[in-house]
Structure formats: structure tokens, C-alpha cells
Amino acid sequence: MSRFLLRRILLGLLTLLLVSIVVFAATQALPGNAARAILGRNATPARLAALTLQLHLNRSVPSQYFHWLGGLVTGNLGTSAATQQPVSQLISGRIANSAFLVFVSAIIAIPLSIALGVLMAVRRDRPTDHILSTTSLALASLPDFVIGIGLALLFATNVTHILPAVSLIPPGEHAWNVPKEVILPAATLIIAVTPYISRIMRASMVEVLESDYVTMARLKGLPNRTVIWRHAVPNAIVPAIQVSALQLAYMAGGVVLVEYVFSFPGVGAQLVDSVGNRDIPVVQALAIIIAAVYVVVNLAADLLTIVVTPRLRTAGR
Amino acid sequence: MTDYEFSEQRDGLTRRQVLHGALTGGAMLTAGGLLAACGSSGSSSASASSSAGSSPASTGALKSGGSLSVGATGGGAKDTIDAHLPTADTDIMRCWNLYEPLAVRPPSFGPLEMMVAESIEAEHGKADSWVVKLRPGIEFHNGKTVTADDVIFSLQRILDPKDPKVGAASIGYVDIKNVKKLSASSLRLPLKFANATFLDDIGQYFNAIVPVGYDPAKPVGTGAFMYESFTPGQQSVFKKFPNYWQTGKPYVDSLTIIDFTDDTARVNALLGGQVQAIDNLPTGQISQIQGNSALKVLISHTGQWQPFTMRVDQAPFSDVRVRQAMRLIVNRPQMVEQVLSGQGRIANDMYAPFDPAYDTALPQRVQDLEQAKSLLKQAGHAGLTVQLTTAPVFQGVVQAAEVFAQQATGAGVTVNLQKLDTGTFYGPNYLKWTFAQDFWATREYLPQVAQGSLPTSPFNETHWADPTFLKLIAQARATLDETQRDDILRQAETIEYNSGGYIIPYFSNQIDAYSGKLGGFVEAKSGFPLGNYWFKNVGYTA
Numbered sequence: 001m002s003r004f005l006l007r008r009i010l011l012g013l014l015t016l017l018l019v020s021i022v023v024f025a026a027t028q029a030l031p032g033n034a035a036r037a038i039l040g041r042n043a044t045p046a047r048l049a050a051l052t053l054q055l056h057l058n059r060s061v062p063s064q065y066f067h068w069l070g071g072l073v074t075g076n077l078g079t080s081a082a083t084q085q086p087v088s089q090l091i092s093g094r095i096a097n098s099a100f101l102v103f104v105s106a107i108i109a110i111p112l113s114i115a116l117g118v119l120m121a122v123r124r125d126r127p128t129d130h131i132l133s134t135t136s137l138a139l140a141s142l143p144d145f146v147i148g149i150g151l152a153l154l155f156a157t158n159v160t161h162i163l164p165a166v167s168l169i170p171p172g173e174h175a176w177n178v179p180k181e182v183i184l185p186a187a188t189l190i191i192a193v194t195p196y197i198s199r200i201m202r203a204s205m206v207e208v209l210e211s212d213y214v215t216m217a218r219l220k221g222l223p224n225r226t227v228i229w230r231h232a233v234p235n236a237i238v239p240a241i242q243v244s245a246l247q248l249a250y251m252a253g254g255v256v257l258v259e260y261v262f263s264f265p266g267v268g269a270q271l272v273d274s275v276g277n278r279d280i281p282v283v284q285a286l287a288i289i290i291a292a293v294y295v296v297v298n299l300a301a302d303l304l305t306i307v308v309t310p311r312l313r314t315a316g317r
Numbered sequence: 318m319t320d321y322e323f324s325e326q327r328d329g330l331t332r333r334q335v336l337h338g339a340l341t342g343g344a345m346l347t348a349g350g351l352l353a354a355c356g357s358s359g360s361s362s363a364s365a366s367s368s369a370g371s372s373p374a375s376t377g378a379l380k381s382g383g384s385l386s387v388g389a390t391g392g393g394a395k396d397t398i399d400a401h402l403p404t405a406d407t408d409i410m411r412c413w414n415l416y417e418p419l420a421v422r423p424p425s426f427g428p429l430e431m432m433v434a435e436s437i438e439a440e441h442g443k444a445d446s447w448v449v450k451l452r453p454g455i456e457f458h459n460g461k462t463v464t465a466d467d468v469i470f471s472l473q474r475i476l477d478p479k480d481p482k483v484g485a486a487s488i489g490y491v492d493i494k495n496v497k498k499l500s501a502s503s504l505r506l507p508l509k510f511a512n513a514t515f516l517d518d519i520g521q522y523f524n525a526i527v528p529v530g531y532d533p534a535k536p537v538g539t540g541a542f543m544y545e546s547f548t549p550g551q552q553s554v555f556k557k558f559p560n561y562w563q564t565g566k567p568y569v570d571s572l573t574i575i576d577f578t579d580d581t582a583r584v585n586a587l588l589g590g591q592v593q594a595i596d597n598l599p600t601g602q603i604s605q606i607q608g609n610s611a612l613k614v615l616i617s618h619t620g621q622w623q624p625f626t627m628r629v630d631q632a633p634f635s636d637v638r639v640r641q642a643m644r645l646i647v648n649r650p651q652m653v654e655q656v657l658s659g660q661g662r663i664a665n666d667m668y669a670p671f672d673p674a675y676d677t678a679l680p681q682r683v684q685d686l687e688q689a690k691s692l693l694k695q696a697g698h699a700g701l702t703v704q705l706t707t708a709p710v711f712q713g714v715v716q717a718a719e720v721f722a723q724q725a726t727g728a729g730v731t732v733n734l735q736k737l738d739t740g741t742f743y744g745p746n747y748l749k750w751t752f753a754q755d756f757w758a759t760r761e762y763l764p765q766v767a768q769g770s771l772p773t774s775p776f777n778e779t780h781w782a783d784p785t786f787l788k789l790i791a792q793a794r795a796t797l798d799e800t801q802r803d804d805i806l807r808q809a810e811t812i813e814y815n816s817g818g819y820i821i822p823y824f825s826n827q828i829d830a831y832s833g834k835l836g837g838f839v840e841a842k843s844g845f846p847l848g849n850y851w852f853k854n855v856g857y858t859a
Contacts, residue, residue, distance in 0.1 A: 036744055039404065044775050050480045082395035083549050090394070149581060157588035165589030166582045168575060171548035263582040265551055272578065273393040273550055278740065282394070 008302070012295040016288060020072075023287040024065050027280045033057050034081035034278040057081075068284060078281035082274070087285045091270060095289065097175040098259070098266035101182060102251045105189035110244050113194040117201020117240065118233060124206055133202070140195035148188040148261035155184065167264040185262045189255065193247040201240040208236040238305050245301030252293040379836050379856030384571040387852070388583040388595040392576030396549035399533040400525040401475050401482035406596065406846070407576055409522065411553055413850040414572060416525030416538030419449060419468070420516060424841035424849040426620065426671045426759060429516050433463055433526045433539055437516055444797050445511040451502040455562050457528050458543040465504040469496055470529040472506075484524040486768070486775040491519075511795040513802060514763040522845075541567040541853035550576050561853070568837070568856025587612065587830060594831035594838070594855075596846035597712070600658040606830045617827040618662065619844035620670045620759030623714050625705070625721065625820035626778035631751050633698050637816045642692040644820050646725050648684040652822045656716045660826040667814055669762035670824060671842060673799070674806035679814050689728040702731040703752050708742030711756035713825060718754060721822075748778055759844045762806050766790055770813070779818025786812045834858060 035051040052058055059067075071078050077087035116132060123129045139147070156165035167181040175182050208214060209232055217227045256268030263269070267286055274282040306312045392407035400416045403409045419434035431437070433455060440446040455463045475484040476493050492507040499505055508515060528537055536544045541563070542555035553574040557567050575592060577583035580599050586592045588609070598606060598614065606612050627634035627643060634640050649663040664670070665681055693699050707718035715736065722732035742753075755778050757765065768774055771790065772782045789809040796802040813819070829847045831838055837855040839848045848854065 036740065044481070044486060046478075046481045046485070080394065082393070152585050152589075157585050161589060164591055165585035166577075166591060168552075168586070168591055171546070171551045260579045261582060263577050263579060263586070269550070269578050270394070276740065277393060277395050279394060 005303075008299050012292075012299060015295055016291055019291040020069065020284060020288055021065075023284055024068075024280070027275075027278065027283055028061055034280065036278070064280075068281065072288070077285045080274075080279055080282050082277040082279040082282070087281050090282060091267065091285060091289075093172070093174070094265060094267050094270045097169065097264065098252075098255055098268070100175045101185055101189070101259075101264065101266060102248070102255060104182060105186045105193070105251060106244075106248055108186070109190040109193050109247075110197065112190070113197035113244075114201050114233075114237070114240055116194065116198040118205055118228065118236075120198065120202040121205030121209060121236075122228060124209075129202075133199075136195035136198055139191055140199070144188060144192045144257045145261050147191050148184070148258055151184050151187055151191075152261070165262075167262045169265050171265075181264075185258050185264050188258050188261070189251055192258075193251065196247055197240055197244050200243045201236065204239045205232060205236040208232045211235075234308055238309060241301050241304050241308070245297045249294040249297045252290050252297070379568045379858060381565075381568050381570075381856065383569050383857045384573065385569040385594070385835070385852060385855060386573040386575060386592040387847070388575050388577050388586050388592040390577060390580075390583065390597045392550050393578075394550045396547075396576070397533070398536050398544070398547045398553070399482075400527050400531070400536065400538060401471075401484060401523060402533075403483060403523050407553075407574060409845065410574055410596075410850045411547075411555075412522050412525060413540070413845070414542045414555060414852055415536055415540040415544060416522075416527065417540050418520055418522060418524045419526060420520040421522060422517075422520065422843060424617075424839050424843055424845070424851065426842035429520045433468075437519070439513075439515075439797060440505065442797060443511065444508075444513040444515065444795055446505060446507045447515055448499070449504050449506060452562060453502065455539055456560050457539055458537045458558055459528070460560075461528055463526060463528075463539060464501050465498040467528050468504055468526055469498065470531070471524075471526045472496065474527070474531065475524060482523070484521060487518045487521055487764070488524060510791075512763075513794055513797050514761065517761050517764040518767065542572050545571075552576060563853065567853040569852065572852050584830075587832070590832075593835055594829065594847055596829050598828045598830045599712075600660050600828065603658075603660075603828060611833050613831055613833050613838075615829040615831060615838050615840065615847065616660070617829075617840040617842060617844070617846075617848075618824070619827050619842055620668070620824055621757060621827070621844035622664060622668055622821050622824055623711050623717065623754060623756045624668075624778075625717075625822075626750070626753050626755055627818040627820070628751050628778075628780050629816075629818040630780040630782075633696070633701060633703065634752065634818065636696045636698070638692040638696040639698055639701070640816065640818060642689040642696070642698075642728065642730075643725075644682060645685045645689040645692070646728050646730065647682075647721065647820060647822050648724050649682075649822050651724070652717060652720050655720050656713045657823065657825055660828060661823040662826075664821040664823050665814070666817065666819060666821045667810055668757065668819070668821060669760055669765050671759065672762040672806075674762050674803035674810070676807045676810050676814070679811065684724070686727045689730075693728065693730070700729050700731075702733065704733045704735050706735045706737065706742070706750040706753040708737040708739050708754075710739055710742060710754070714754050714756065717822065748776065750778070753778065759842060762810070763790070763793065766809075781813075781818050783812055783816070 033052070035048055035057055039047055039051060068078055079085070080087050080090050083090060120129045120132050152165050153159060155163040163184055164181055167185060169175055169178055169181055214227060214232055217231050255266060256271060258264070259266045259268035260272070267290070271283065271286045274286065387410070389407045389410055391405045393405065396405060397403065397408050398411055398415070400412060403412045417432040420429040420431045420437060423430050431452065433452060435450045435452045437447055437449050440448050449468065451463055451465065451468070457463060472488070472491060472493055475482045476489065476491065490509045490512065492509050495507045497505045512518070525538055531537065539562070541558055541561045543558045545554040545556050547553045555572045557570050561567065577586070583595050584598065584602055587595045603614055606614050627640050629635060629640070644666055653659060653661045653663055663681070665679060667675065667679070669675055690699070693701055705718050705722065707715050709715050718734055722734055725732045755776070757769070760768070769776045769778065770781050771777065771787065786809050789805050793802050793805040793809065796805060827841060827844050827846055831847070834857055835855055836858040839854070841848045843849055
């Protein structure tokens with residue numbers, strides 16, 4: 001088990017290193033540099049030369065990369081080209097906001113979808129199942145931003161005005177102190193990911209409910225609740241864990257669109273803006289963090305799978 | 318009725334107003350005349366602009382107090398609050414409210430209004446040296462009175478050869494080494510060459526006056542609002558400057574500028590009441606906002622233009638007949654309809670429509686595909702194929718390229734679109750594209766020429782350098798008499814009209830929206846959103 005963990009962590013670190021190289025190469029391939037992007041139309045040769053020097057863009061590409069990597073190892077993410085502020089200071093508030101949004105969404109969406117999946121499986125081919133399945137299929141086929149705009153229409157702009165239409169979190173304030181501003185973006189994410197997880201849960205639950213040991217348990221006269229939650233769910237949950245992990249990782253990156261629709265001050269808007277500005281230190285830092293979330297979440301899902309699967313739990317011994 | 322159908326009438330009115338205004342002010346601008354004309358000498362309810370009968374009713378009684386939140390487009394991490402480095406729209410919005418230049422054109426685009434200066438006059442009746450007198454007692458936010466030293470410091474900061482600011486491109490010809498302080502509140506600005514329209518160059522929002530030792534981390538100016546906080550890409554909070562020189566203004570106690578990356582989010586914030594005004598309302602949403610009784614749409618008929626730029630020094634456009642043919646290909650009314658949803662006025666391949674010298678006698682160019690084909694044939698370019706470089710540098714620009722390509726097929730011309738992102742478009746090849754597009758704000762004729770139509774201009778996309786034209790411009794710059802100068806300028810315009818490298822299909826409207834509880838917003842012919850972003854004129858009506 002510990003050897004497995006160590007190997008996975010090392011592989012994860014290697015993945016992150018490769019990601020950093022790819023992202024750096026990609027940002028270099030973007031036409032124009034930070035000085036040009038910042039000045040835009042006002043890039044007269046004299047102003048361009050002055051800013052290029054200020055931003056150290058005259059150094060060679062590998063030297064810029066290793067300078068950044070060295071900083072990363074020592075916990076220094078560098079200085080933003082666009083704002084001249086330390087990157088960590090620039091993005092920490094944003095990361096906290098996005099993390100809170102994803103966390104709130106996940107903590108509601110995952111139990112909710114597992115419960116819905118179980119319900120659909122138990123009521124298979126009955127009206128409840130049909131209604132829930134059709135609804136979730138319809139929601140799954142809608143892009144995130146359509147869901148977001150629809151919710152804003154219903155609760156903020158046209159039909160009612162009970163919630164804020166956009167998440168105007170004042171700078172320096174944390175999302176958790178202004179929960180009202182988080183409701184709509186979180187609801188959007190929940191509606192976006194719930195169908196996937198619940199459908200997987202339903203499918204695997206249906207399979208488990210048809211298995212011999214569930215029939216056996218029922219024949220033994222165990223109460224229905226015990227059969228479902230003690231015997232069926234633990235065996236049906238593995239695919240749901242895996243797909244939840246994927247959805248979580250998707251949220252970490254895909255939160256971009258939702259943040260856009262609600263002007264939520266998270267990593268999404270920051271990432272889009274930084275790519276536009278060719279602000280490579282910020283792009284790098286955010287890409288690494290999002291990649292790290294992928295690695296960690298997938299690792300956690302694998303560990304959890306092992307924990308709930310006795311066969312795998314003992315295989316390593 | 319679509320907008321361009323009645324645009325001529327509206328335009329004519331405007332021009333007369335501008336002309337009239339220019340005669341009272343003109344090159345002999347003094348604060349006395351202007352202050353009387355603008356009614357800003359102490360009456361608290363007058364709005365800065367006296368014109369614009371077409372602007373939404375700004376009912377007289379504005380109450381003091383309340384806070385105003387404005388949703389703005391185009392902000393990001395690179396936002397700045399530096400008085401002399403505005404680039405994005407939100408930077409410009411901050412500049413208009415925190416700082417003031419010596420003089421500036423009001424939203425009506427009438428004659429320059431004196432701001433920090435009381436008067437700016439040509440010395441000895443010659444346009445190569447100007448005397449600036451400062452407004453008596455005008456204060457910075459920190460309580461210090463503005464002096465000639467502050468003006469000199471500001472100009473030196475703008476023209477710093479090691480770190481030139483935005484304004485360096487407009488007033489680079491000020492002989493900064495020989496600027497002379499005449500008294501605590503007056504100074505002489507000598508120019509490297511005579512320029513009768515120097516006021517238009519110095520009178521730009523980015524040439525703001527800041528105190529000696531100005532530190533952008535603690536921004537101080539003379540504007541109606543004082544700095545409180547600023548977070549790039551998110552929001553800026555300003556509060557009322559109680560000692561603002563225009564007594565009674567601003568009306569609101571605080572101003573918050575909130576950055577939005579997405580159009581939908583910005584409109585939703587207005588609909589939901591989280592902001593009270595937004596700039597750049599997407600044309601698709603006009604009817605939705607107009608149908609909402611709690612909100613108002615502000616449509617400004619501006620002089621901003623988004624030209625196609627043909628390099629006159631490169632084949633095939635080096636042949637004037639090809640340029641003429643391209644101009645005849647454009648179906649302007651159709652372009653206004655399809656690209657702007659009718660929100661614009663057709664143009665005539667000439668810029669600076671509000672300049673008294675703008676030549677209305679030149680016939681309106683209309684689509685003539687037969688003539689275009691014949692010109693191309695004469696030039697040996699029948700069945701021409703060209704590449705048009707386009708990027709979303711301004712709303713409607715890429716759509717205009719698509720419409721143009723489609724219209725060109727009528728003359729047997731194939732236009733291949735090279736679509737780039739904005740960063741690449743303004744990359745190393747900017748100003749080198751053979752056939753591309755660009756965007757420009759409202760300017761008078763000579764200041765625009767200085768920006769884009771001279772070999773020394775920072776943005777001469779068409780590489781225009783016609784010798785007769787250059788001679789006329791030099792002559793006009795040295796002519797203080799306005800009637801004479803306008804005659805010369807019309808000759809220069811005629812040359813551009815006949816053989817220039819720009820295709821100017823239209824002047825686009827500026828569309829903003831605001832809450833019906835607010836008053837004081839006026840149409841900005843200048844093209845700066847929300848009435849020049851002059852929130853000092855805005856207040857709650859109830």
C-alpha cells in the first residue's frame with residue numbers, strides 16, 4: 001500500500017513537471033509577448049522597449065523557464081508580468097474563492113447524485129425513474145453556461161430578483177463570508193455534474209441489485225433499507241467514485257465558464273485574462289495548480305476505491 | 318426607421334452646433350467665454366454639456382448623495398490607475414474621474430472646455446508658443462494648490478524619453494526643455510513646430526495634471542472623485558472630492574467601477590440592480606433593455622470609425638485605381654444594417670465628422686460594382702484576389718470584414734480573410750499588414766492626421782505620405798485663422814477622399830445603459846461611453 005502510494009506520488013510529480021514544460025512551451029508559441037499584450041494598441045517602439053526591459057523579456061527562453069522552476073521549488077511563484085505583484089499574492093484569493101465554490105458544489109452534488117442514483121435504481125422502470133432519468137439526461141445535454149444563464153433569468157434578472165445576478169465579491173473578501181453570492185454559481189455546477197454521477201450510480205446499482213447475493217440477502221429476510229445501503233451500495237459505488245473524481249477534476253478547470261457567466265472572482269477569469277496578457281508566471285502557476293488538483297483527486301479516488309474494495313485492499317499483501 | 322436614414326439630419330445639426338461653438342471659442346479659447354457657454358461657473362444643477370437635444374432627458378433636479386456602481390468592459394490584471402498610462406476602457410474610465418488635463422472636449426464634442434487651465438492662448442498670435450494660465454485656487458485631492466511646477470512635472474513625466482507615456486504620441490512636439498514658468502500659476506509652452514490645433518493635442522484625458530512627485534500607488538489628481546481603493550481586474554472605489562472646483566459636483570458620494578469579462582454578466586448585473594450603469598451594451602440587448610421601464614438605453618452618435626486600411630505603398634493597393642475600386646465595392650447602408658444592426662451612420666471614406674472643416678460638399682460614395690470592375694481592369698487586376706487581415710479589435714470589425722468579402726464577390730474580387738486574435742494583430746506585424754482593419758476614436762481632423770496620416774505618425778497603417786497632402790497639413794498647422802485653415806484642410810481632405818488608403822464605411826454608435834433612477838447622462842459624440850465617463854454630472858433624481 002505505502003509503496004503504491006509512493007509510486008503514485010512520484011508519478012504525479014513527474015506529470016506536473018511535464019505539464020509545466022508543455023504549458024511553458026505553449027505560452028512561448030503564442031504570438032506576441034507580455035510587453036506587447038499589455039501595451040496593446042499603444043505599443044509604440046519606445047514604450048515597447050522600455051517595458052520589455054522592465055519585464056526581463058530580453059532573457060533567453062530556457063533561462064526564463066529555469067528561473068521560474070527554481071522559484072517554484074523554493075515556493076516562490078514569481079512576479080506577474082502584468083501587475084508586477086507577486087503571483088502568490090495575486091492568485092491566493094482567487095484560488096480560495098474557486099476552491100470554496102468547487103468544495104460547496106461537490107459536497108452537495110456527490111451525496112445528492114449518489115442518493116438520486118440509488119433512488120432511480122430502486123424504482124427502476126417506474127415513473128420516478130423515468131422522470132429523473134429524462135430530466136438528468138436533458139440537463140446533462142445542456143452546456144454549463146446555458147444552465148447558468150437560465151438560473152440567473154429565473155432567480156435574479158427577469159422572473160424574480162431574490163438572488164444576486166453576478167457574484168460581486170469585493171476584493172479582499174472571501175467567498176465564504178458572502179454566501180449569497182455563491183448560490184447561483186454553485187447551483188450551476190451542481191446541476192452540471194449531478195446527472196453524470198447519478199446515471200453511473202444508477203447503472204451500477206441496477207447491476208448489483210440483480211446479483212445473487214442481493215437476492216440472497218432479501219431471501220434471508222433482511223429489511224430493504226439494510227439490503228440497499230449495507231449490501232448493495234458499497235459494491236455499486238466504485239464507478240461512482242471514479243466518475244466523481246473526474247467530475248471534481250473537471251470542476252477545477254471547467255469552473256472557468258461558470259465563473260465567466262457570473263463574473264465570479266476565481267481562477268477561471270484570472271486564467272483567461274493572463275493568457276490574453278501573455279502573463280506567463282500567472283498562467284504557469286494556475287496551470288500547475290489545476291494539474292495538481294487532477295493528480296490529487298485521481299489519487300484520492302483510487303485510494304478510496306481500494307478502501308471500499310476488499311479484493312483490492314488485500315491484493316498488495 | 319433605421320438609424321442611418323435620419324443620420325444626415327442629426328449629423329447636420331451637430332456640425333452646426335460644433336461650428337457655432339467653435340466660432341465663439343476657436344483658437345482664442347479663454348475661460349471666460351467658455352465658462353459662460355458651458356454654464357459651469359457655480360450653478361449646481363447645470364450639466365457640463367449644453368448641447369445634445371437628442372440625448373435622453375436629464376431632468377434638472379439631481380439630488381446629492383447615494384452611491385453609484387458602474388459595470389465596465391475590458392478590465393483585467395493589467396489594469397492601471399496611473400494617470401498617464403491608460404490603455405483599457407476601465408483605465409480610461411478611472412482617468413476621467415480621478416484626473417483632469419488642462420482642457421478637454423466635453424461629451425458634446427463642442428469646443429474644448431478649460432479644466433485645470435483657465436486659459437491657453439497662442440503667444441503673440443503665433444501657433445508655435447502657448448501661454449497657459451491655471452484656474453485660480455484649483456486644488457489636488459491632497460489639498461495642495463495646482464502650480465506651474467505641477468504642470469511642468471506632468472509634461473516631463475509624459476514625455477520622459479526613457480519611459481514615454483501614452484500622451485507622448487500626441488504632444489511629443491512640445492519643446493519640453495524650454496518650457497518656462499512665468500509665475501506660480503502660469504507658464505509658456507514652446508512647440509518644436511507651429512500647431513494651431515495644439516489645444517486638441519494637449520487637451521486629452523491622458524495628459525492629466527498630477528502633483529510634483531506623483532506616485533501612482535497613491536493616486537492624486539484634481540478630478541471630481543478621490544481614490545479610495547483599486548484592485549486590477551476587479552474593482553475601483555472612489556469617493557466624492559468635496560473641494561472639487563465645479564461647486565455642487567459630483568452629486569454621488571461614492572463611485573465604484575466593477576470590471577466584467579462577460580457581456581451577459583454585465584447586463585445581468587444591471588437587470589438585477591447590482592450596478593446602476595453599464596458601458597457597451599451589446600446591440601442584441603437594446604430592445605430588451607428598452608422594454609424594461611426601470612432602465613434606459615443611452616445611444617450616442619459618435620465620430621468613432623473602424624476603417625479598412627490599404628497600404629498605399631504595396632501592390633495591389635499602390636495603384637490608386639485599386640483603392641478606388643475597393644471603396645466602390647462597399648455597400649455602406651447594408652454594412653451598417655448587417656454589422657451594426659443599424660446602430661451607426663454611413664461614412665464617406667473621411668474621418669473627423671465633427672470638425673468644422675469636414676467637407677460635406679464631397680458626394681456620398683455609393684456602391685458601384687461596374688465602375689469598380691472597370692477600374693480594376695484598367696489597373697490590370699481584373700478578378701483580383703486579396704488577403705484581408707482581421708481581428709476582434711473592436712466590436713463589429715470581424716463582421717465588417719465578412720460582409721466586405723461577401724460584397725466584393727459582386728465585383729469579381731476574392732477576399733480571403735486572415736482571422737487573428739487581438740494579440741497577434743497588434744504584434745510585430747501591426748502597421749505592416751497590406752490590407753487590414755483598425756479602430757479610431759472621435760477626433761478633429763488635424764489631431765487625427767497627427768496620429769495616423771503622416772510619415773511621423775505613430776499609427777500610419779496605410780503608409781500614407783502624399784507630398785501635396787503633407788504640404789497642406791504643414792500649412793494648416795501654422796494657420797491660426799480658422800476660416801483660412803478650414804479651406805486648406807478641405808483641400809487635404811479632398812486628396813484623401815480621392816486617393817487615400819482608408820475605406821471608412823461608417824461611424825458607429827456608442828450604446829450604454831443605466832438605471833432610470835439616475836439622471837445627468839448625456840450623449841457622448843466623443844465616443845467615450847456613458848457621456849465621457851463623467852460621473853460628476855450624474856446623480857439620483859429621486
